Amino acid sequence: MTTNNATFRTEMIEAREAPNQSRGVIGWLRANLFSGPVNSVISVLVILAVAKIAWLALGWAVFDANFLGSSREACTGDGACWVFIASRFESIIYGFYPEAARWRVDIVFALLAILIAWLAIPRLPQKKWVALFALVGFPILSWILLLGGVFGLEHVPTRAWGGLMLTLTIAVVGIVGSLPIGIILALGRRSKMPFVKGICVLFIEFWRGVPLITVLFMASVMLPLFVPGNIEFDKLLRALVGIMLFWSAYMAEVIRSGLQAISKGQNEAGQALGLTYWQRMGLIILPQALKLVIPGIVNTFISLFKDTSLVLIIGLLDMLAIIRAGLTDTNWLGFSTEGYVFAALIYWVFCFSMSRYSQYIERRLNTGHKR
Amino acid sequence: MLRPSTSLPRRGHGPLWRNPAVRALFVQIVLFVALAGFIGFLVHNTLLNLDARGIHTGFGFMDQRAGFSISQTLIEYTNSSTYGRTFVIGLLNTLLVSILGIIAATIIGFVVGIARLSPNWLLARLATVYVEIFRNIPLLVQILFWYFAVLRALPSPRQSLSLFDAFFVNVRGLVMPDPQPLDGFAATPWALLVAIIATVLFAVFAKRRQMATGKALPVYWIGLAIIIGLPLIVFFATGAPLEWSMPELTGFNFRGGINILPELVALWLALSIYTGAFIAEIVRSGILSVPHGQTEAARSLSVPGAITLRKIVIPQAMRVIVPQMTSQYLNLIKNSSLATAIGYPDLVAVFAGTTLNQTGQAIEIIAMTMAVYLVISLTVSFLMNLYNARTLLKER
Structure with a gap:
């Protein structure tokens, strides 16, 4: 038999390229920006608006701005005058910390950066010990370094602390303090003992129901009433107590959601092996639950970090308060925009990197059960 | 109790501390005693301290004359009103800015949230940028920015920016016609x-x-x-x-019309923009949570697009959106207390601020202020639970 070559093809035809219109830059533009009349109008409007805003913002912040100088006289351009920030930069970072002792703050900053990097980068080893040091050793070491008064270090009272250093101190203490309290509260809320559960529910719902400002007010006016009259209560310490109590309630709810996600069999298996309650929680339930809610915990950290700015209302000189105080300086009136934009930028960099990290962790942990 | 011990054969034989029920009871009694002791210690200290400072506890101060003025009063208030009245004034101002903020934040949130899902790449990116910028800057910075950097830079009343000669914007706020x-x-x-x-x-x-x-x-x-x-x-x-x-410029200021304080405008802007960014994320996740099969099924039944959205997608998305949205509303109400940073006379600024400073009744005033927020939170959570129970997926 012979094959009729006129009707059959014996070889495959090469796939033809997609039409010009749906390929490359043009194709992408057609698909994403100009897929119809409405979309095209929206795209053009958005392009125009973004271009206009970007032009104004860049002009203000870069092209027409002044960067160099030491006094108000240097502000000659129409745009921003970053000289204001530059002239206050030291106090924005260190507050009123004595200049001769600032190397101590630098050491703490450096240690903090190393610890965070170590814990955040998954490849580095010995996570457990580093975490233990970060939660126990580092706070004690920083406390000694920052406060001084021992080992021949000059004593620096907390009222001289300020700027970014104070912001970070409050944030780190808040985070380190609220996590363990939150774990205890979350376990307590799931306890089968009615009194323990009731106390934890009351505690959590109370702090979650009131604004942080009122908590800080309470800490600053009511805490001194609670302790025996002869004990002097440091202002920073009062704020820290308030912040820790407040955020531990939020932390507890995040951790509780993780505990709920662990199946009952895990606990029952532990019981069958004769493990005690704390062994079951510490070795089986919590490691799984905490890992599940790392993104939620990081989100709580972000909120906590943003809310450290509220301490300015009770008179602590955190970074925002220092900037605000600088704006009332008669030599520098009228530079609010520069001041607040700079503050916003610093906070944004911290918060945005934390939120990116939490998304990254979420993706990493999500590998097994992706839908 | 810790575990129902129905099938313990050696019950009563082992030592008492091995019995879970006994242990649980013991732990709770210890906790109760410790807690009661701690609270008693605090109360004892407080009473001693109050006595030493000559402060009398009680709510008698509520009927005393306040004697300070408040820049925005929704109901009648004069210098000779009582401290009790300052509480009501502050509460109403808090509620005013909260309601305005909730309305604006919801609109912003829905617009931005839907824009993030737009097939238009640019619009979606723009919405993402909005969310990422405003979510990650502390609310307090935003409030201070709007108040000091933007509204303080507006012209004086004589050079007001005007719209239709009826609305005027100047450094003292927004002036607009007042309906009588x-x-x-x-x-x-x-x-x-x-x-x-x-x-x-x-x-x-x-x-x-x-x-x-x-x-x-x-x-x-x-x-x-x-x-x-x-x-x-x-x-x-x-x-x-x-x-x-109608507002009219006489001399250096406006007469007639309603004057809306710049503090209110700054707080309202900051609250709505900040909370709007969070609501946008909630709306987006809510819409994404409706499986695509639902839309496809509607299309294969030739249900029109608008009805698919209204009767199929939105009701299911709402189940995810509403609980989270409520907690954002509660956050907004609580965050409105940041008003005190720019001097908007809300509950915290007026009552927990000025009134507390004048009377020194710290415990009563802080407790009342917290109670207000607690009552709002608990009421809303209660309503939310009712809603949740009603809209829960009915599985048969």
């Missing part, structure tokens, strides 16, 4: 109420009819016509009893 109701105006709000009730009844009737006959009535349009039309008819039938007090 005359005799007979009361009929209009009543008409509105009647119209709302009529619409609800009509909607119920239309639904029953559709269930029985399968024919749908244009409920939306008829309802809108009733709600807008009836009050309008009544309003003009009673002779349009409303007068506008």
Whole structure:
């Protein structure tokens, strides 16, 4: 038999390229920006608006701005005058910390950066010990370094602390303090003992129901009433107590959601092996639950970090308060925009990197059960 | 108790501390005693301290004359009003900015959230940038920015920016026409109420009819016509009893009209923009949570696009959106207490600020302030739980 070559093809035809219109830059533009009349109008409007805003913002912040100088006289351009920030930069970072002792703050900053990097980068080893040091050793070491008064270090009272250093101190203490309290509260809320559960529910719902400002007010006016009259209560310490109590309630709810996600069999298996309650929680339930809610915990950290700015209302000189105080300086009136934009930028960099990290962790942990 | 011990054969034989029920009871008693002791210690200290400072506890101060003025009062208030009155004034101001903020944040949130899902790449990116910028800057910085950097840079009253010669924006805030109701105006709000009730009844009737006959009535349009039309008819039938007090520049300031404080505007802007960014994320995740199969199924049944959205996608998305949205609303109400940083006279600024400083009754005042927020939070959570129970996925 012979094959009729006129009707059959014996070889495959090469796939033809997609039409010009749906390929490359043009194709992408057609698909994403100009897929119809409405979309095209929206795209053009958005392009125009973004271009206009970007032009104004860049002009203000870069092209027409002044960067160099030491006094108000240097502000000659129409745009921003970053000289204001530059002239206050030291106090924005260190507050009123004595200049001769600032190397101590630098050491703490450096240690903090190393610890965070170590814990955040998954490849580095010995996570457990580093975490233990970060939660126990580092706070004690920083406390000694920052406060001084021992080992021949000059004593620096907390009222001289300020700027970014104070912001970070409050944030780190808040985070380190609220996590363990939150774990205890979350376990307590799931306890089968009615009194323990009731106390934890009351505690959590109370702090979650009131604004942080009122908590800080309470800490600053009511805490001194609670302790025996002869004990002097440091202002920073009062704020820290308030912040820790407040955020531990939020932390507890995040951790509780993780505990709920662990199946009952895990606990029952532990019981069958004769493990005690704390062994079951510490070795089986919590490691799984905490890992599940790392993104939620990081989100709580972000909120906590943003809310450290509220301490300015009770008179602590955190970074925002220092900037605000600088704006009332008669030599520098009228530079609010520069001041607040700079503050916003610093906070944004911290918060945005934390939120990116939490998304990254979420993706990493999500590998097994992706839908 | 820790574990029901129904099948422990050696019960009563082992040592007492091995019995879980006994242990649980013991732990709770110890905790109770420790807690009671701690609270007793605090109360004891507080009483001693209050005594040493000569402060008398009690709510007697509420009837004393306050003697300070407040820049925004929704109800009548003078220097000779009582401290109790300052509480009400502050509470109303808090509620005012919260309600305004909730409305604006919801609108911003829905617009931005839907824009993030837009097929238009640029629009989606723009919405993402909005969310990422405003979510990650502390609210306090934003409030201070709007107040000190933007509103303080506005012109003086004489150089006000004006719109239709009726709205004026200047450094002292926004001035706009003030409606003055005359005799007979009361009929209009009543008409509105009647119209709302009529619409609800009509909607119920239309639904029953559709269930029985399968024919749908244009409920939306008829309802809108009733709600807008009836009050309008009544309003003009009673002779349009409303007068506008127009703002006029006399000397250095405006006379007539309503003056909206710049503090209120700054706080409102910051609250709505900040919370709007969070709500946008909630709306987006809510819409994404509806499986695509639902839309495809609707399309294969040739349900029109608008009805697919209204009757299929949105009701399911709402189940995810509403609980999270409520907690954002609660956050907004609590965050409105940041007003105290720019001097907007809200509950915290007026009552927990000025009144506390004048009277020194720290415990009573802080407790009352916290109680207000707690009551709001708990009420809303309670309503939320009811809603959740109603809209829970009915699995059969």
